[in-house]
Amino acid sequence: MKDIVKHKIKHNLNRAKSSIKWIIFAVLSGIVVGLTGTLFYFCMSVVTLMRVKNPWLLFLLPFGGLLIVGSYRLLHDEKDTGTNLVLSAIHSADDLPLRMAPLIFISTLITHLFGGSAGREGAALQLGGSIGNGLGKLFRFDEKDKHIMIMCGMSAAFSALFGTPMAAAIFSMEVVSVGIMYYAALVPCVVSSLVAHGIAVFFGVPQELFLVNNIPDFSVSTAAVISVLAFLCALVSILFCIMLHQSEQLYKRFFKNPYLRVFAGGCFVILLTLLIGNQDYNGAGMNMIEQFMHGAVRPEAFLLKMFLTAVTLGAGFKGGEIVPSFFAGAALGCLFGNLTGFSPVLCTAVGMSAMFCGVTNCPITSLLISFELFGYAGMPYFLLAVAFSYMLSGYYGLYHSQKIVYSKYKANYINKKTQ
Numbered sequence: 001m002k003d004i005v006k007h008k009i010k011h012n013l014n015r016a017k018s019s020i021k022w023i024i025f026a027v028l029s030g031i032v033v034g035l036t037g038t039l040f041y042f043c044m045s046v047v048t049l050m051r052v053k054n055p056w057l058l059f060l061l062p063f064g065g066l067l068i069v070g071s072y073r074l075l076h077d078e079k080d081t082g083t084n085l086v087l088s089a090i091h092s093a094d095d096l097p098l099r100m101a102p103l104i105f106i107s108t109l110i111t112h113l114f115g116g117s118a119g120r121e122g123a124a125l126q127l128g129g130s131i132g133n134g135l136g137k138l139f140r141f142d143e144k145d146k147h148i149m150i151m152c153g154m155s156a157a158f159s160a161l162f163g164t165p166m167a168a169a170i171f172s173m174e175v176v177s178v179g180i181m182y183y184a185a186l187v188p189c190v191v192s193s194l195v196a197h198g199i200a201v202f203f204g205v206p207q208e209l210f211l212v213n214n215i216p217d218f219s220v221s222t223a224a225v226i227s228v229l230a231f232l233c234a235l236v237s238i239l240f241c242i243m244l245h246q247s248e249q250l251y252k253r254f255f256k257n258p259y260l261r262v263f264a265g266g267c268f269v270i271l272l273t274l275l276i277g278n279q280d281y282n283g284a285g286m287n288m289i290e291q292f293m294h295g296a297v298r299p300e301a302f303l304l305k306m307f308l309t310a311v312t313l314g315a316g317f318k319g320g321e322i323v324p325s326f327f328a329g330a331a332l333g334c335l336f337g338n339l340t341g342f343s344p345v346l347c348t349a350v351g352m353s354a355m356f357c358g359v360t361n362c363p364i365t366s367l368l369i370s371f372e373l374f375g376y377a378g379m380p381y382f383l384l385a386v387a388f389s390y391m392l393s394g395y396y397g398l399y400h401s402q403k404i405v406y407s408k409y410k411a412n413y414i415n416k417k418t419q
Contacts, residue, residue, distance in 0.1 A: 019187070022148070026188040029135060029152040030195025033128045037160030037196060038203045040105060040127065044120055047113040048283055055279060058115035062266030065317055068107045069258045075099050083122050083320075086129035086154065087401040090147045090176045098137075100130035107318035115282040116269060117308040118319020120161060125172075125320075128157030148185045151176075155189040156196035163200065163207030167369035169193040174362045175399070179406030208286070210293050210373055212349050216342070218380040225342050229333060230354045230385040234392035236332055237358025240306045240325060241396040241419070247314030258316055265315020272308055281308045284319075285327040289352070292334040295344040301331035321398045322356065329355025346381060349374040354385040358393035361402065361418065366390075395419055 051057050085096060108123040132153025136146035151172040159168035169190045173181045201207070216222050255261035273279055280288055281304050291297070298304075309324040333351020337344030349370065357366035363386050370382040395404050397418030407414050 022188045023191055025135070025139070025149065026152050026191035027195055029132055029149060029188075030156045030192035031199065032135065033131050033153050033156035033192070034160045034196030034199035036101070036105075036127055036131060037124060037157045038200045038205055040108075040120075040123065041161055041200070041205050042203075043105075043109055044112060044284075047109050051113055051115055051279075051283065057113060058270055058273060058279065058282065061114035061116060061269055062263040064110045064114040064116075065262030065266045065315065066259055068110055068318060069262050069316055071103060071107060073258075075103060083125050084399050084401040086125055086150065087176050087399055090150055090182075096130055096133040096150065098130055098134040101127050101134075104130075104318055108320075111312070111317040111319050112283055114266075115273065115279060116266075116312040116317040116319065117282050117285075117305065117324065118312055118317060118321075119284050119323030119326075120320055121158060121322040122320025123318065124157035124161045125154050128153035128155070132156075148182070148188055151182065151185045152188045152192040155193040159193040160196040160200040160205065162369075163197065163205065163209075164369050164372040165193045165197040166372055167365050168197075170368060171360075171362060171365040174365050175360055175402060178361045178402065178404045208373055210290070210349065212293075212345055212374045212378055214343070215346055215378050215381075222342070223380070223384055225340060226347075226350055226381050226385050227388055229336050229347055229350055230388035231392055232336065233329055233332060233351055233354035233385070234358045234389045234394075236302065236306075236328060237325070237355055237389065237393050238396045240310075240321075240328060240355075241359055241398060243306055243310040244313060244321060244398065245400075245419075247310040251314050251316075262316040265311060265317065268311050268315070269308065272311065276304060281305050284323045286323065289327055289330045289348075292330040292348045293345055295334060295338060295348075297331050297334040297338065299335055302328040302335070305331065321359065325355050325359045325398075326352045329353070346378055349378060350381050350385045353382050354389035357386045357389045359396075359398045361390065361393070361397050361404065363387065363390040 104123045104126040108120065111118050129150045132149040133146055136149035141149060154172035155168045158171055159165045172189055173185050251261050251265065255264055273282060285305060305324055305327045313319065329351040330348045333347040334344050337347030353366050353370040356369065357363050366386045367382060391408055395416065395418055400417055402418045403415060404418060405415050
C-alpha cells in the first residue's frame, strides 16, 4: 500500500513539474515571439504606408526579388519551403533553422514594400515556428517537446499579428494533422497566444475587427442561401490552392534560374498591376476587405487577387496566403450578397470564414476566428458555412506538408498529404 501511495505521489509531482515547465516556457515563448511579431507588424505598417505614398516603388519589385533570392543563397537556405517546413518539422524530425526567422522577416517586408501580392501570416508562422524551435534547442528539449515549442511559437506569432488569440491557440494544433489534434500542446499554445496578444495590445497593435450588424433571422431559406455561398467558397478555395501550386511549377519549368524566375515574376506583377489600373490588389489587401464589408466590390476582384498572389508567390517572393484567401472570400461573399440581395455584409464575413476553412482544412479555427473578427451574433451562419466548406473543399490545401489523417467523408484512416 505504501508503495502504491508513493508511486501516486511521485506521479503527481512529475505531472505538476511538467505543467509548471510548460507554463514557464509558454510564457517565455509568448514574450519573445510576441515582441518579434509586434515589431514585424509595425515594420509591415511602415513599408505598406511607404508603398501607398510612393506607387513608383512597384517598378523596383523585380530588383527586390533579386535581393530576396540573394539573401536566401547567402545564408545557404535556397531550398527553404516556408510554412511547409514548419509543419513538416512538427510531425517529423526535419530541421527548422533559426535563420528562417530573419530571412522571412526581411523578405516579406521587401515583398510588401515593392508591391508584391501576399499576406503576412506566412511570415508569422515561420517566425514563430523557427523561434520556438530555437528556444527548444537552447534548453535542450527532446524532439517531441521541441514540436510543442514550435506550435507555441506559431500560436504566439499568429495572435500578435491578427489579434485573435482563441483562433491562434487552436490553429497551430489543428493545421498540422487534420483529424488529430495535439492536445498536449493545448495549455502551452493557449498561454503563449494570450501572452503574445497582451504584448501586442500593450504596444498598440490594433485587433482586426469587422462589425456585422442587422443579421437576418436564421431560417430554412436563409440557411439555403448561405449553403450555396459555402459551396462556392469551397470551389474557389480549391481553385486558389491549384493556382498557387501550379504557378510555382510553371515558373520552375520555364525559368530554371531562381534569379531569373523572381525577376520575371516581378515584371509580371508590374504588368498585371498596370492592366488592372490601380494597386488595390497589391500588398495584403486588408484595406480592401473593409470596403467589401460596406458592399463595394468589383465582380472580378476575388479572381484578380488570387491570380496576382499566385504570380507573386510562385516566382519566389515571400509572404503568406491566408490574408489573400480572406480577401478572395470577402470579395466573393460581397459579390454574392449584392447579386442575391441577401445581407452583403454578412455574406462578406461568411465568405472570409468559409474560404479560410477551405484552404486550411481547419474548421474549428475558422469558427473561432469568425467569432473574434465578426462577433457571435452570426453564429448559425458561420457554423453552417464552415462545415460545408470543410466537407466540399476535398483534400486540397495551401500546405503540402499538411496531413489529412482521417477522411472527410467516412470514419476511415487515410493519412495522406493535401493536394
